[in-house]
Amino acid sequence: MNFIDNPRKLRGFEKHIKVEKVSRRSILKGLGVTGGLVLAAPVMSRQALAYETGAGKMPHGVVVDPRVFVSVGADGIVTIVGHRSEMGTGVRTSLPLIVAEEMEADWSRVKVQQAHGDEVKFGNQDTDGSRSTRHYLIPMRQIGASARTMLEQAAAKRWGVPATEVKAVNHEVVHSASGRKLGFGELAADAAKESVPSIEGLKLKDPKNFRYLGKGQIGIVDLHDITTGKAHYGADVRLPGMKYAVIARPPVTGGKLVKFEPEEALKVPGVEKVMQVRGWPWPSKFQPLGGVAVIARNTGAAIKGRDALKLTWDDGPNGKYDSVAYRKELEEASRKPGLVLRKEGDADAALKSADKVIVGEYYLPHLAHVAMEPPVAVADVKGDKAEIWAPVQSPGGTREDVAKTLGIPEANVTVNVTLLGGGFGRKSKCDFAIEAALLSKELGAPVKVQWTREDDIHNGFLHTVSVERIEAGLDKSGKVIAWRHRSVAPSIASTFAAGTLHQAPFEIGMGLVDMPFEIANISCENPEAAAFTRIGWFRSVSNIPRAFAVQSMVGEIAQATGRDQKEMLLELIGSPRIVKPNVKDLWNYGEPQDSYPIDTARLRKVVELVAEKGEWGRKVPKGHGLGIAVHRSFVSYIATIVEVAVDDKGKLTVPRVDTAIDCGTYVNPERIASQIEGAAIMGLSLAKYGEITFKDGKVQQRNFDDFQVVRMDESPVVTNVFIVPPVSDTPPSGVGEPGVPPFAPALINAIFAATGKRIRSLPIGKQLEA
Amino acid sequence: MIKVKINGQEQSWDGDPDLPLLWFLRDEAGLTGTKYGCGQALCGACTVIVDKQAVRACITSVNDVAGREVTTIEGLHPNGDHPVQKAWRQLNVPQCGFCQAGQIMQAAALLMDNPKPSHDQIREGMAGNICRCGCYQRIENAVHLASTGV
Ligand code: FES
Numbered sequence: 001m002n003f004i005d006n007p008r009k010l011r012g013f014e015k016h017i018k019v020e021k022v023s024r025r026s027i028l029k030g031l032g033v034t035g036g037l038v039l040a041a042p043v044m045s046r047q048a049l050a051y052e053t054g055a056g057k058m059p060h061g062v063v064v065d066p067r068v069f070v071s072v073g074a075d076g077i078v079t080i081v082g083h084r085s086e087m088g089t090g091v092r093t094s095l096p097l098i099v100a101e102e103m104e105a106d107w108s109r110v111k112v113q114q115a116h117g118d119e120v121k122f123g124n125q126d127t128d129g130s131r132s133t134r135h136y137l138i139p140m141r142q143i144g145a146s147a148r149t150m151l152e153q154a155a156a157k158r159w160g161v162p163a164t165e166v167k168a169v170n171h172e173v174v175h176s177a178s179g180r181k182l183g184f185g186e187l188a189a190d191a192a193k194e195s196v197p198s199i200e201g202l203k204l205k206d207p208k209n210f211r212y213l214g215k216g217q218i219g220i221v222d223l224h225d226i227t228t229g230k231a232h233y234g235a236d237v238r239l240p241g242m243k244y245a246v247i248a249r250p251p252v253t254g255g256k257l258v259k260f261e262p263e264e265a266l267k268v269p270g271v272e273k274v275m276q277v278r279g280w281p282w283p284s285k286f287q288p289l290g291g292v293a294v295i296a297r298n299t300g301a302a303i304k305g306r307d308a309l310k311l312t313w314d315d316g317p318n319g320k321y322d323s324v325a326y327r328k329e330l331e332e333a334s335r336k337p338g339l340v341l342r343k344e345g346d347a348d349a350a351l352k353s354a355d356k357v358i359v360g361e362y363y364l365p366h367l368a369h370v371a372m373e374p375p376v377a378v379a380d381v382k383g384d385k386a387e388i389w390a391p392v393q394s395p396g397g398t399r400e401d402v403a404k405t406l407g408i409p410e411a412n413v414t415v416n417v418t419l420l421g422g423g424f425g426r427k428s429k430c431d432f433a434i435e436a437a438l439l440s441k442e443l444g445a446p447v448k449v450q451w452t453r454e455d456d457i458h459n460g461f462l463h464t465v466s467v468e469r470i471e472a473g474l475d476k477s478g479k480v481i482a483w484r485h486r487s488v489a490p491s492i493a494s495t496f497a498a499g500t501l502h503q504a505p506f507e508i509g510m511g512l513v514d515m516p517f518e519i520a521n522i523s524c525e526n527p528e529a530a531a532f533t534r535i536g537w538f539r540s541v542s543n544i545p546r547a548f549a550v551q552s553m554v555g556e557i558a559q560a561t562g563r564d565q566k567e568m569l570l571e572l573i574g575s576p577r578i579v580k581p582n583v584k585d586l587w588n589y590g591e592p593q594d595s596y597p598i599d600t601a602r603l604r605k606v607v608e609l610v611a612e613k614g615e616w617g618r619k620v621p622k623g624h625g626l627g628i629a630v631h632r633s634f635v636s637y638i639a640t641i642v643e644v645a646v647d648d649k650g651k652l653t654v655p656r657v658d659t660a661i662d663c664g665t666y667v668n669p670e671r672i673a674s675q676i677e678g679a680a681i682m683g684l685s686l687a688k689y690g691e692i693t694f695k696d697g698k699v700q701q702r703n704f705d706d707f708q709v710v711r712m713d714e715s716p717v718v719t720n721v722f723i724v725p726p727v728s729d730t731p732p733s734g735v736g737e738p739g740v741p742p743f744a745p746a747l748i749n750a751i752f753a754a755t756g757k758r759i760r761s762l763p764i765g766k767q768l769e770a
Numbered sequence: 771m772i773k774v775k776i777n778g779q780e781q782s783w784d785g786d787p788d789l790p791l792l793w794f795l796r797d798e799a800g801l802t803g804t805k806y807g808c809g810q811a812l813c814g815a816c817t818v819i820v821d822k823q824a825v826r827a828c829i830t831s832v833n834d835v836a837g838r839e840v841t842t843i844e845g846l847h848p849n850g851d852h853p854v855q856k857a858w859r860q861l862n863v864p865q866c867g868f869c870q871a872g873q874i875m876q877a878a879a880l881l882m883d884n885p886k887p888s889h890d891q892i893r894e895g896m897a898g899n900i901c902r903c904g905c906y907q908r909i910e911n912a913v914h915l916a917s918t919g920v
Pocket residue numbers: 805806807808809810811812813814815816817826827828829
């Protein structure tokens with residue numbers, strides 16, 4: 001399975017393997033040289049750029065072309081294309097803002113236009129992996145600089161002066177020698193005729209002249225629409241003659257429909273039709289699970305009709321999946337050696353000779369994404385053409401998969417990307433859009449497929465379940481001399497390939513083998529684990545269990561040796577250095593090690609910053625405690641301090657959270673803060689309540705009553721966010737996901753400080769009540 | 771035939787009287803600002819105001835609101851300048867935004883009932899509205915801001 005070095009390549013990966021073999025880099029380079037239009041990231045060589053990213057290795061790479069992304073109207077309105085999906089991170093604002101900054105456009109005269117799914121035209125559109133800013137900061141600046149240059153050239157020609165004498169300033173081009181000025185609108189037609197400048201020759205703005213970048217004073221473009229109910233999400237699409245559908249899917253992953261009796265459903269007022277939906281055999285990748293659709297004149301009728309269906313299923317091979325039994329299996333596997341992925345020194349021998357061995361066995365269950373907007377899609381299929389409207393994180397992948405499923409050319413599929421009511425990885429899988437396409441084709445009418453919350457919880461692509469077992473060996477002085485971490489969890493790759501028993505490189509690279517501590521003897525192992533349900537990416541992915549285990553273990557070592565948590569943490573991180581784990585083909589979030597090394601100086605820095613700003617060591621009232629954790633993920637560095645209060649009945653509250661993040665060069669600190677505030681709440685939700693369990697192959701939870709998330713009355717009273725200012729042009733790194741992993745271990749370490757109770761199994765549930 | 775006033779306009783419905791108001795609003799009346807999040811009165815995404823009270827449209831039937839006055843996010847203020855909406859924008863509350871119509875309607879109803887809520891009263895009064903993105907800190911501050919004048 002080692003071709004799965006990049007999660008997104010799982011999408012139609014057969015095709016990408018071929019592309020890799022003929023070196024996609026050289027193909028794209030060729031394109032870039034001839035036209036100067038379509039340039040892949042690798043062309044942006046070190047001379048042009050201070051750093052290189054993995055953007056060019058994503059499917060369809062990067063397109064740097066102002067004519068694709070920018071248009072200027074005669075009225076002066078600048079339209080900038082946002083080609084990534086907006087699910088709450090602010091990306092639909094921040095990427096166009098970069099273009100506007102660099103082209104000297106006035107933001108109040110900028111309109112953002114959402115790109116449809118077309119990766120040949122726009123480059124990669126997979127909005128996941130906390131990659132948008134890190135892959136597009138420089139390309140968007142180059143696009144803006146190209147557009148600016150074209151406007152300047154047009155003005156210079158109009159005035160008959162050298163282009164070097166004119167300058168774009170705030171939506172106009174000025175010739176200061178003569179005092180002449182022309183607005184962008186007046187130059188639009190001429191600028192469009194200018195040739196696109198070569199990337200190498202572009203002059204980017206000096207960051208000290210930035211008006212918008214790094215300032216955080218621009219609200220998101222959809223702010224007014226969101227607060228007035230006008231913002232359009234997937235569920236809000238309405239087409240003439242559109243039918244409403246809900247689908248009954250197999251209750252067990254891989255199950256099949258044996259028989260359905262539609263009579264009662266058809267009696268429900270508003271129900272028009274009941275029909276079977278094609279399903280794909282397990283493992284089904286992103287293809288639909290199949291089932292029975294109820295078609296109605298509105299969603300309410302369709303839901304009521306579905307409730308009245310009589311269905312008989314064959315549960316298939318996963319019908320025995322049981323969370324309690326499976327946990328035991330994972331625990332047993334973690335107690336035996338597994339596939340060794342990183343070996344430095346001799347951890348086995350060092351553990352044997354250690355003065356003291358501390359063992360932590362941590363359990364983290366399956367989680368459901370429960371984005372506020374459940375999956376939903378509208379499709380209109382006519383003949384060999386299909387149009388989709390959907391809240392998808394992967395517009396390009398959706399286009400590919402819909403085309404393949406319907407057996408029509410990709411060029412005949414239009415994917416309109418709506419706003420996403422949250423994504424968290426769930427909407428990287430386009431099964432719901434394929435369902436809508438299949439139904440529309442059969443009905444000959446536009447169809448909206450709405451997943452109910454119960455569907456979302458029963459038939460999702462869950463976060464994996466894992467046991468993380470860490471053994472730390474200490475010498476007489478209390479120094480950690482051995483570290484053995486066994487991580488046992490079904491892999492996301494199991495959703496694509498039957499018989500997958502080991503984690504993929506992109507999973508083991510998330511906090512297992514990239515562990516940054518300075519310890520002489522290290523062994524990171526991955527015993528086998530099979531999957532019995534669909535596993536998928538969940539915000540932060542495997543970093544959640546890994547950070548939980550590693551950072552809890554730091555707390556445990558501090559606890560066993562009577563040291564301060566923060567001092568223990570800094571001692572384990574060790575000297576400022578670049579960590580080079582002894583791992584073959586270490587996966588680094590798809591990024592080159594040169595630009596994005598594992599830098600313990602930066603790790604230490606966020607620990608020290610959060611300790612200072614978060615007043616580590618401050619006196620807290622009785623029943624309160626402080627906990628700390630740090631984690632590098634998505635090539636960013638984040639440390640969190642949680643203050644917890646536990647009352648004598650075991651009720652837990654969080655008076656204060658402090659987080660420091662180093663995400664390199666950044667665009668919008670205001671949105672970074674909102675992501676981190678939200679990550680604290682998602683972290684608290686998963687720590688307190690997050691658990692999907694199985695019995696007889698079926699998910700036992702159904703809605704927000706039994707799969708709870710944190711509500712306002714229990715959310716942290718205050719979350720403070722501190723952003724490390726970038727040192728010169730430090731490459732940008734992830735923001736959307738990295739806030740989640742350190743939260744739960746910081747909370748658990750705080751609970752220990754408050755109560756003396758060490759929690760090793762999530763969710764906390766009633767454990768504090770005992 | 772059921773008659774109901776929505777955002778000041780008379781609407782009628784002669785289909786299933788048990789149809790949840792949510793689906794009537796969204797699918798039949800085309801008012802898509804009110805969102806579906808759970809269908810079980812657990813999340814608050816579908817909150818509308820019926821005669822000055824916050825109501826979960828997903829468990830309220832069209833019949834239940836017969837002859838009554840329903841206000842949705844689209845009708846909260848003609849220009850979207852209700853103090854709650856203004857406070858929301860001032861503090862950049864939303865992330866994905868999907869829960870926000872429900873949050874805003876709940877907050878507006880809360881302030882009608884209690885114009886100067888304490889922080890604890892805000893946290894309690896808004897606890898029926900889930901925000902999966904986790905905007906609670908800003909929601910709390912925005913309700914407070916709306917209550918003190920924007
Ligand atoms: S949809 Fe009505 S409360 Fe959730």
